[in-house]
Amino acid sequence: MASATPSLPMPSDDDSLQIxxxxxxxxVSNGGHLHDSVQIAKDESRGVHLQVKRDWKDGVPNDTHIIxxxxxxxxxxxxxMDHSSAAEDSGALIAFSAHGLHFPQAFVDAVGPKEATIFFLIGQYLRGTEGFWYPYIRTLPQPGSLTTPPYYEGEDLQWLNGTSLLSAREQRMSLLKEKYEKGSVELRQAGFQSAExxxxxxxxxxxSMFISRAFSAKVMSGVFPEKELSEENFAVLLPLIDMGNHRPLAKVEWRAGKDDVAFVVLEDVTAGQEISNNYGPRxxxxxxxxxxxxxxxxxxxHRIVSLRAPPGSPLQVAKAHQVQMHPELAGETEDHYYVFNVFYPLLAPEMSMEHSIFSPALLDAVSVLAANNRELETLEITSQxxxxxSGYGNSRALLAALSQVIIELITHAAKLRASGEDLQTPTNLKQIHAKLYRDSQIMLSETALVIAAWTLNRARQHNFTGNWDETKRLLGAHMGQIPAGKFPDEVFSRLQVRILERxxxxxxxxELFTLGELPDLLPAEMRQSCKACFQDILSISENAIPMLSGSGGSSPFAFPMFLCLVVAVYTASQSAGSEGVQLPSRLSxxxxxxxxxxxxxxxxVAWAVEDxxxxxxxxLFDDVLEQMRTQNAGVFTKLAPYxxxxxxxxxxxxxxxxxxxxMIGEQECVQIPVDPLRLLAAGRGGQVRLSTETYLYVPGEEY
Structure with a gap:
C-alpha cells in the first residue's frame, strides 16, 4: 500500500492497471461490486488507488457503498478448514472453499489458525495461474518489493540506526523466524508434499501481507456468531477493499453482510478525489x-516512550499491588506511555494541556518515580x-516529572541527530520514508519540549497572575527562545494555541525558588535581616569549609537554613501571647x-543523616555556626524578634x-534543566550539554 502523500495525479497507464x-x-464475477462513480487510478505518489471519476460531477455522497x-x-x-456455514438469518449455505489446498489436520492443530492461514496464502501463491485467488494475489506487492523494515538490508538498514524501529525490526524478525521454523518442521513431519x-x-x-492488509474477524459477523471470531487468531483478507490507501481520520466503515463485506464512505467525496481507507489512528x-x-x-x-519501572522502585511495587487488587489486569503488557503530535486530534475537550502532549499514564508513571516519600503516602492505585x-504540595511531583521528561526529550532528539549525522541524501523509497520517520520523531520530541518547558517556566514566575496581557507577554518571550525557522509556521502557531486553549x-x-528569591516571601520587615544573616553565614562557611568554596547561593545549606527559619518564625508566632511577626498565609x-x-x-537525641x-x-557547618554564635553574635541578633x-x-x-x-531539602527540592529551549539550536550532530539547577518547592495556595 502506498502512502497518501498529496500530489497532482499523473496520467493513468492502462497497461500497468490491467491486472x-x-x-x-x-x-464482480463472484458477486462483488464497485460503485459506478469510482475508478481504479494510478499516479506517481499514490500508486494504484481508488478515486471518484472526474466526470462524476455530483461526487459521492455520505453513506455510499463503494465496494x-x-x-x-x-x-x-x-x-x-474448507468450511461451510449456514447464515444465521437466512439459513443460506456459505462456502469458504480451500480451492484445492488441504493441509494435514495435524499441521493445522500444531501451528494454530493464524499461522495456518499464512501458510495457506503461500500455498495459493505457489499454485500460480491455477489458483482461485490468482487475480488477487498477483496485484499484491510481490516478494522482494516490500518496503517494511524486515526488508531493509545494507545501506537501507543504516537509516534505521538510532531509531526504535531498528530494535522493533529485530524483534519482529526473530518472532517470525521462530514461527516459520516451527511451521516448516510441522508441515514436513505431517508428510505434506512440496513442504520444501x-x-x-x-x-x-x-x-507481511496479513500484517499490512488483513481485517479483523468482525467483518465476518454477518455469518458467524462472535464466539467463533477470535480477534487474536483470526484475520481476513478482503480483495479490492484492501486496495485503498490510508488517510488519517478518513471517515469510512466496513459493514459485514450475509453474502459480502461492504466498504462505505461516511463523508462526501468530490469528483476526482481519492477514496481513502483508514487504518486507524496509526x-x-x-x-x-x-x-x-x-x-x-x-x-x-505519537511516540512510544520506553519507560521501565526499576525493580523495587515505588512504581514497580505499585504495579504489583495494582495487579493484586485487580487480577484482571495481569495479562495487560502495554503501558500507554506516549508523546503526542501537537495536532493530535483524538483528545477529550477537558483534557489538560500537558496531557494533550504527554499521555496521562506517562506523566503519572514519571511522577511516581520522581515522588518523594511524602507524596508517595498519597499514592492512588486503581484499576484505571x-x-x-492533585492536591496541596503534590505539584512538586509533577514539576519533577516534567524535568525528567524534558531530559528524555532532549536526549532522544540528540540521539537521532547523532545517529543520522553521516547519512546522505536518500536514494530509494525505503530511505526516503526512513528519513521522514526520523525527522518526525525529532519533531515530536522538540515540540513536546516547548510544552513541558512552558509549564516549568510558569513555576518560575512568582508575580505572574495569569491574566491575558501577562500571558501573551510571557508566551511571547517563551516562544522567542525558539530559533527562527526551527518549526514550520503552522507548527509554531499550533504550539501557541495548544498552550492557550487548554x-x-x-x-x-x-512555586520554584532560588535562595535569592525566597526572602521575598517573608514579611517585609524581616527580609533585609534574613538576607544579611544568610549572606554572612554562607560567606563565612565558604571560607572555612574548602568544599563549599564558590558555592554562594547554591550552597547545600541555603535551603535547609530557609526551611529552619520559616518553621522557627511560624512556631514563635503560634506561641501563647506572641506579639511577633505573623507569616503571610502562604508561608504559614x-x-x-x-x-x-x-x-x-x-x-x-542527636540526629545524623545517613550519608x-x-x-x-x-x-563542619555546625562548628562554623557555633563559632559565629560566640564571635559574630550580630548575625543572629536582628532575626531574634522573629x-x-x-x-x-x-x-x-x-x-x-x-x-x-x-533532610526536607532533599525531599522538597526540584532539579530542572537550565534554558532547555536553547538546545533547539543544536546543530545536526547529537552533542548537547545539559545542566540543571536546584530549586526549593514552596506550594502555592490554589489547591
Missing amino acids: YFELLNWV KTPLATTMSYFNV EYTWDLYLWAA NNEQLMMNYGFCIPGNPCD GIKIP QSLLKSNG RWASFLLENYPPPPND EDDEHMLG TGDWQKDDWWLSPNWLRWGW
Missing part, C-alpha cells in the same frame, strides 16, 4: 513497521491507573504542612534542626 481491472472483473467484496473471495482460516517449497522468503512475504512508527511508509505531518503521530493525586495541570504559578500554611509531614527533631560525607560536612532566642541549645539552626532542614 487491477482483471481483479475487479474477478470480484462490496463477496465472502466467497475472502481468504481466512475458514478457507483453510514453503520457504522463509515466501513466509516473510505472506506474513503513528508513523506503526505505518513504517506494518506498511512500509509514513506520512509527513501525520496528525495521529497509578498516580500521585488548562494546565499546574494550578499555581511561581506551608510551615504547618512541613511540621505535619516532617515531625520536628527531639531535644534529647557519611553529608554528615561530615554538616559537622525566630526566638538564638542562644539556647535547640535554637533554629541547632544541629538537630539543621539536619531536619537538610
Whole structure:
C-alpha cells in the first residue's frame, strides 16, 4: 500500500492497471461490486488507488457503498478448514472453499489458525495461474518489493540506526523466524508434499501481507456468531477493499453482510478525489513497521516512550499491588506511555494541556518515580491507573516529572541527530520514508519540549497572575527562545494555541525558588535581616569549609537554613501571647504542612543523616555556626524578634534542626534543566550539554 502523500495525479497507464481491472472483473464475477462513480487510478505518489471519476460531477455522497467484496473471495482460516456455514438469518449455505489446498489436520492443530492461514496464502501463491485467488494475489506487492523494515538490508538498514524501529525490526524478525521454523518442521513431519517449497522468503512475504492488509474477524459477523471470531487468531483478507490507501481520520466503515463485506464512505467525496481507507489512528512508527511508509505531518503521530519501572522502585511495587487488587489486569503488557503530535486530534475537550502532549499514564508513571516519600503516602492505585493525586504540595511531583521528561526529550532528539549525522541524501523509497520517520520523531520530541518547558517556566514566575496581557507577554518571550525557522509556521502557531486553549495541570504559578528569591516571601520587615544573616553565614562557611568554596547561593545549606527559619518564625508566632511577626498565609500554611509531614527533631537525641560525607560536612557547618554564635553574635541578633532566642541549645539552626532542614531539602527540592529551549539550536550532530539547577518547592495556595 502506498502512502497518501498529496500530489497532482499523473496520467493513468492502462497497461500497468490491467491486472487491477482483471481483479475487479474477478470480484464482480463472484458477486462483488464497485460503485459506478469510482475508478481504479494510478499516479506517481499514490500508486494504484481508488478515486471518484472526474466526470462524476455530483461526487459521492455520505453513506455510499463503494465496494462490496463477496465472502466467497475472502481468504481466512475458514478457507483453510474448507468450511461451510449456514447464515444465521437466512439459513443460506456459505462456502469458504480451500480451492484445492488441504493441509494435514495435524499441521493445522500444531501451528494454530493464524499461522495456518499464512501458510495457506503461500500455498495459493505457489499454485500460480491455477489458483482461485490468482487475480488477487498477483496485484499484491510481490516478494522482494516490500518496503517494511524486515526488508531493509545494507545501506537501507543504516537509516534505521538510532531509531526504535531498528530494535522493533529485530524483534519482529526473530518472532517470525521462530514461527516459520516451527511451521516448516510441522508441515514436513505431517508428510505434506512440496513442504520444501514453503520457504522463509515466501513466509516473510505472506506474513507481511496479513500484517499490512488483513481485517479483523468482525467483518465476518454477518455469518458467524462472535464466539467463533477470535480477534487474536483470526484475520481476513478482503480483495479490492484492501486496495485503498490510508488517510488519517478518513471517515469510512466496513459493514459485514450475509453474502459480502461492504466498504462505505461516511463523508462526501468530490469528483476526482481519492477514496481513502483508514487504518486507524496509526503513528508513523506503526505505518513504517506494518506498511512500509509514513506520512509527513501525520496528525495521529505519537511516540512510544520506553519507560521501565526499576525493580523495587515505588512504581514497580505499585504495579504489583495494582495487579493484586485487580487480577484482571495481569495479562495487560502495554503501558500507554506516549508523546503526542501537537495536532493530535483524538483528545477529550477537558483534557489538560500537558496531557494533550504527554499521555496521562506517562506523566503519572514519571511522577511516581520522581515522588518523594511524602507524596508517595498519597499514592492512588486503581484499576484505571497509578498516580500521585492533585492536591496541596503534590505539584512538586509533577514539576519533577516534567524535568525528567524534558531530559528524555532532549536526549532522544540528540540521539537521532547523532545517529543520522553521516547519512546522505536518500536514494530509494525505503530511505526516503526512513528519513521522514526520523525527522518526525525529532519533531515530536522538540515540540513536546516547548510544552513541558512552558509549564516549568510558569513555576518560575512568582508575580505572574495569569491574566491575558501577562500571558501573551510571557508566551511571547517563551516562544522567542525558539530559533527562527526551527518549526514550520503552522507548527509554531499550533504550539501557541495548544498552550492557550487548554488548562494546565499546574494550578499555581511561581512555586520554584532560588535562595535569592525566597526572602521575598517573608514579611517585609524581616527580609533585609534574613538576607544579611544568610549572606554572612554562607560567606563565612565558604571560607572555612574548602568544599563549599564558590558555592554562594547554591550552597547545600541555603535551603535547609530557609526551611529552619520559616518553621522557627511560624512556631514563635503560634506561641501563647506572641506579639511577633505573623507569616503571610502562604508561608504559614506551608510551615504547618512541613511540621505535619516532617515531625520536628527531639531535644534529647542527636540526629545524623545517613550519608557519611553529608554528615561530615554538616559537622563542619555546625562548628562554623557555633563559632559565629560566640564571635559574630550580630548575625543572629536582628532575626531574634522573629525566630526566638538564638542562644539556647535547640535554637533554629541547632544541629538537630539543621539536619531536619537538610533532610526536607532533599525531599522538597526540584532539579530542572537550565534554558532547555536553547538546545533547539543544536546543530545536526547529537552533542548537547545539559545542566540543571536546584530549586526549593514552596506550594502555592490554589489547591
